[in-house]
Amino acid sequence: MENKEITIYDIAKALNISPSTVSRGLSNHPAINTKTKNKILKTAHDMGYQTNKFASNLRKKTTNTIGVIIPRLDSLFMSSVIAGIEKVANNAGYNLIISQSLESEKKEKNNALTMYNSRVDGLIVSLSNGTRDYSHFKKFIDKGIPLLFFDRIAEELPSTKVVIDNFRAGYTATQHLIEQGCKKIFHITNDMHRNVYRDRFEGYKKALIDYSIAFKEELFVINDMTESAIVNYIEDEIVKKQNVPDGIFLTSDSSAAVAITTLRHHGFSIPQDIAVVGFNNDIISKVTEPPITTINYPGVEMGETVARILLNHFTGNGNLNLTNTVVLNTDLIVRKSSLKS
Amino acid sequence: MENKEITIYDIAKALNISPSTVSRGLSNHPAINTKTKNKILKTAHDMGYQTNKFASNLRKKTTNTIGVIIPRLDSLFMSSVIAGIEKVANNAGYNLIISQSLESEKKEKNNALTMYNSRVDGLIVSLSNGTRDYSHFKKFIDKGIPLLFFDRIAEELPSTKVVIDNFRAGYTATQHLIEQGCKKIFHITNDMHRNVYRDRFEGYKKALIDYSIAFKEELFVINDMTESAIVNYIEDEIVKKQNVPDGIFLTSDSSAAVAITTLRHHGFSIPQDIAVVGFNNDIISKVTEPPITTINYPGVEMGETVARILLNHFTGNGNLNLTNTVVLNTDLIVRKSSLKS
DNA sequence: TTGTAGGCGTTATCAG
DNA sequence: CTGATAACGCCTACAA
Numbered sequence: 247m248e249n250k251e252i253t254i255y256d257i258a259k260a261l262n263i264s265p266s267t268v269s270r271g272l273s274n275h276p277a278i279n280t281k282t283k284n285k286i287l288k289t290a291h292d293m294g295y296q297t298n299k300f301a302s303n304l305r306k307k308t309t310n311t312i313g314v315i316i317p318r319l320d321s322l323f324m325s326s327v328i329a330g331i332e333k334v335a336n337n338a339g340y341n342l343i344i345s346q347s348l349e350s351e352k353k354e355k356n357n358a359l360t361m362y363n364s365r366v367d368g369l370i371v372s373l374s375n376g377t378r379d380y381s382h383f384k385k386f387i388d389k390g391i392p393l394l395f396f397d398r399i400a401e402e403l404p405s406t407k408v409v410i411d412n413f414r415a416g417y418t419a420t421q422h423l424i425e426q427g428c429k430k431i432f433h434i435t436n437d438m439h440r441n442v443y444r445d446r447f448e449g450y451k452k453a454l455i456d457y458s459i460a461f462k463e464e465l466f467v468i469n470d471m472t473e474s475a476i477v478n479y480i481e482d483e484i485v486k487k488q489n490v491p492d493g494i495f496l497t498s499d500s501s502a503a504v505a506i507t508t509l510r511h512h513g514f515s516i517p518q519d520i521a522v523v524g525f526n527n528d529i530i531s532k533v534t535e536p537p538i539t540t541i542n543y544p545g546v547e548m549g550e551t552v553a554r555i556l557l558n559h560f561t562g563n564g565n566l567n568l569t570n571t572v573v574l575n576t577d578l579i580v581r582k583s584s585l586k587s
Numbered sequence: 588m589e590n591k592e593i594t595i596y597d598i599a600k601a602l603n604i605s606p607s608t609v610s611r612g613l614s615n616h617p618a619i620n621t622k623t624k625n626k627i628l629k630t631a632h633d634m635g636y637q638t639n640k641f642a643s644n645l646r647k648k649t650t651n652t653i654g655v656i657i658p659r660l661d662s663l664f665m666s667s668v669i670a671g672i673e674k675v676a677n678n679a680g681y682n683l684i685i686s687q688s689l690e691s692e693k694k695e696k697n698n699a700l701t702m703y704n705s706r707v708d709g710l711i712v713s714l715s716n717g718t719r720d721y722s723h724f725k726k727f728i729d730k731g732i733p734l735l736f737f738d739r740i741a742e743e744l745p746s747t748k749v750v751i752d753n754f755r756a757g758y759t760a761t762q763h764l765i766e767q768g769c770k771k772i773f774h775i776t777n778d779m780h781r782n783v784y785r786d787r788f789e790g791y792k793k794a795l796i797d798y799s800i801a802f803k804e805e806l807f808v809i810n811d812m813t814e815s816a817i818v819n820y821i822e823d824e825i826v827k828k829q830n831v832p833d834g835i836f837l838t839s840d841s842s843a844a845v846a847i848t849t850l851r852h853h854g855f856s857i858p859q860d861i862a863v864v865g866f867n868n869d870i871i872s873k874v875t876e877p878p879i880t881t882i883n884y885p886g887v888e889m890g891e892t893v894a895r896i897l898l899n900h901f902t903g904n905g906n907l908n909l910t911n912t913v914v915l916n917t918d919l920i921v922r923k924s925s926l927k928s
Numbered sequence: 929t930t931g932t933a934g935g936c937g938t939t940a941t942c943a944g
Numbered sequence: 945c946t947g948a949t950a951a952c953g954c955c956t957a958c959a960a
Contacts, residue, residue, distance in 0.1 A: 264947045265937090266938095269937095278946085296726075297938085298704075300644040300650075300937080302937075304937085304939095305940080325662070325666035328666075332686060336686055336687070346670065346677075385637075500870055500874075507873065532848065533871060592953085595954070604930075607932080608929085608931075623929080641952085645955095646955045
C-alpha cells in the first residue's frame with residue numbers, strides 16, 4: 247500500500263538530468279529552458295510527484311502558513327471572520343492553522359507557542375477574555391513575525407489592529423434608546439478586561455452623561471452572556487425584584503434575542519415596556535418578534551481586511567507600520583425592538 | 588532583530604554533549620540520564636530553544652496535523668463541529684489546518700491537494716454540494732492516510748463516516764406535522780446530490796406515503812436556502828400564487844426562522860395556518876415567535892466524535908475499520924411553531 | 929547512557 | 945541554462 251514517496255531525484259533519474267534542474271522546473275525558476283521545464287512538469291505529473299513541504303519549508307524558512315487564535319469558533323461572528331480570513335489566505339496560497347483559546351489565557355499561551363513552533367509566517371489573534379499579560383506574543387515581535395489583532399486587541403502592543411469603533415457604537419446604540427424616550431437603560435455585557443466591551447460600556451456611559459441621565463453602577467451587568475446567564479439575570483433581577491428598565495442595550499444579538507424571548511414570556515411588551523438594542527447584526531436579529539435593532543458589525547469584511555493587510559506585508563505592498571490601526575465602519579440598524587414612537 | 592535560530596547543536600555545544608543526547612533529552616527518550624535530561628531542558632529553556640517542526644516532520648514523516656475541509660465556516664452548525672474537532676485535537680497535541688470548499692468541487696479538490704502536500708496525518712471532510720467525483724481522495728486512501736467524513740459523506744468511499752440518521756430525522760419531522768393534522772406539507776431543502784438532504788427528503792416522502800398522503804413533485808423545493816432564496820420563494824410561490832401549505836418542513840433552522848418571519852409578515856398565523864419544522868436546534872430556533880420545532884443535531888458532539896475516532900486510530904486504540912459508520916442520535920424537539928392542537 | 933554518522937527532500941550557491 | 949555540492953534542523957541506527 248504505502249507506495250514510496252516520489253522525489254525530485256526520481257524525476258531527475260527518469261529524465262537523466264540533475265535534481266536541481268528538476269527543482270527549478272517545478273518552481274518556475276526564470277533560468278530554465280521551457281522545453282526542459284515542460285518535460286519535467288509532465289514527468290512529475292505522470293509519476294504522481296507531490297512536493298514535500300517540510301523539506302521545502304526547512305530549506306526556505308518560510309511556511310506559507312498563517313496562524314489564527316480566537317476565543318471560540320462556534321460563534322457566528324468569529325466564524326464569519328475566519329471565513330473571511332480563509333478566503334483571502336487561500337486565494338493567495340496560504341494555509342490557515344486555527345486554534346481556540348476558549349477564553350483561557352493558559353490555552354492561548356499554549357496555542358501561541360504551538361503556532362510559533364509551527365513557524366507560521368504571521369499570526370492573527372483575537373484575545374481571550376482571560377488574557378492579562380501578553381508575554382506569549384513577545385517571541386513573535388522579537389523575531390519579526392507579523393502579529394495582527396482584530397476585534398479583541400492588545401492595545402499596548404505595537405501591532406496592526408483591525409477594529410470597529412466600539413465606543414462610538416456603544417454611544418450610538420445608547421443615544422438611540424434615549425431618543426426613544428428611555429430613561430432607565432440597562433447595559434448587559436461581558437468581561438470588561440477587553441477593549442471591546444469596555445469601550446462599548448464607555449460609549450454607553452458617555453451617552454447617558456451627555457443626555458443628563460445619571461449613570462448608576464446597578465444599571466450595568468456583566469456576565470458571560472450565555473443563554474442561561476441572560477435568562478437567569480432577567481428572571482432573578484428584573485422579574486422577581488421588579489427592577490424593570492425601559493430600555494436594554496446588550497452587546498450581542500443572540501443575548502438580545504434571548505432577552506426579548508424571556509421578557510415577553512414574562513408578559514413584557516417589547517418595545518413598549520422595554521426597548522432593546524443588540525449588537526452584530528447576526529441573522530438572529532432579523533427573525534425575532536419584534537426584530538432587533540442592532541449595530542452592524544461586518545465580520546467577513548474584518549477577516550478579509552486583516553488577512554489582506556498581512557498578505558500585503560508579505561508581498562511588500564502596503565506597510566504594516568503605516569496602517570497601525572484600521573477602524574471599520576459600523577452603523578445602527580433600527581428595527582422594531584427599539585421603536586417606541 | 589532577527590536573532591538566529593537556536594538549534595539542538597547550540598545546546599549541545601553549550602553543554603559539551605552531543606546533539607543526539609540533546610535530542611533525546613528534549614523528546615523524553617527512555618535511555619537518558621535524568622540529570623542530563625534536566626540539564627538539557629533547563630539550558631534549552633534558558634537559551635530560548637524552540638523545536639523546528641519541519642526538520643522534525645521531515646525526519647519523522649509525521650506532522651501532528653489534521654486537515655479539515657468543510658463547505659463553509661460561517662455556519663453555526665459547521666463552526667460547532669469544528670469547535671468540537673479543535674478541542675479534541677488540540678488536547679492531544681494536534682494542529683488543525685482548515686479550509687473551505689465554498690460548495691465548489693474545484694476548490695475542494697484544490698484544498699485536498701494542499702492538505703496532501705502538507706502531509707496531514709489525517710483528513711476530515713464534509714463534502715461540498717458541488718462535488719460529484721471523489722478522485723481527489725484517492726491519494727489519501729492509496730497512501731493509507733486516514734480519511735473521515737462527517738455530515739455530508741461520500742457513501743461510495745471505504746472511509747469512516749460520522750452521521751445522523753437523516754432519513755429517520757426527515758421521517759420524524761414529517762410524521763410530526765402529519766400528526767398535527769397537516770395534509771399539504773411543503774419541503775424546502777438544498778441540493779439533493781448529498782446524502783444529507785436526499786435522505787431527509789426520502790424520510791419526508793416515506794412518511795407521506797405511510798400516512799397515505801400523496802407525494803407530488805411540486806411539494807418540494809430545492810434552493811440554496813439563503814435568506815433571500817427563502818424570502819423569494821415564499822413571496823413568489825406561496826403568497827402571490829396563493830399556493831398555501833398547511834405545513835412546511837425546512838432543513839435548517841435559520842431558513843425556518845426566515846420563513847416564519849416572512850409568512851407572518853404576509854399575514855399568516857404560525858402554526859394555525861401553517862405549521863413549521865426546522866432542523867439543527869440552533870439557538871435561533873428558540874427565539875423566534877413562535878419558537879421552532881426542530882431536530883436536535885449535535886454539532887459539537889459530531890466534531891468530537893470524528894476527531895476522537897481519528898486520534899484513536901493514531902494511537903492504535905479502536906479500529907477505523909470496525910467503526911465504519913457512526914450514527915449519532917437526534918431527537919425531535921417540539922416547540923410551538925408546529926403545535927396546531 | 930552517550931556519541932557518530934548519515935539521511936529526510938528541497939533549494940541556494942557557485943561553477944561551468 | 946544546467947550540474948554538483950552543501951546546508952536547512954532533527955532523528956535514529958549503530959557503535960562505543
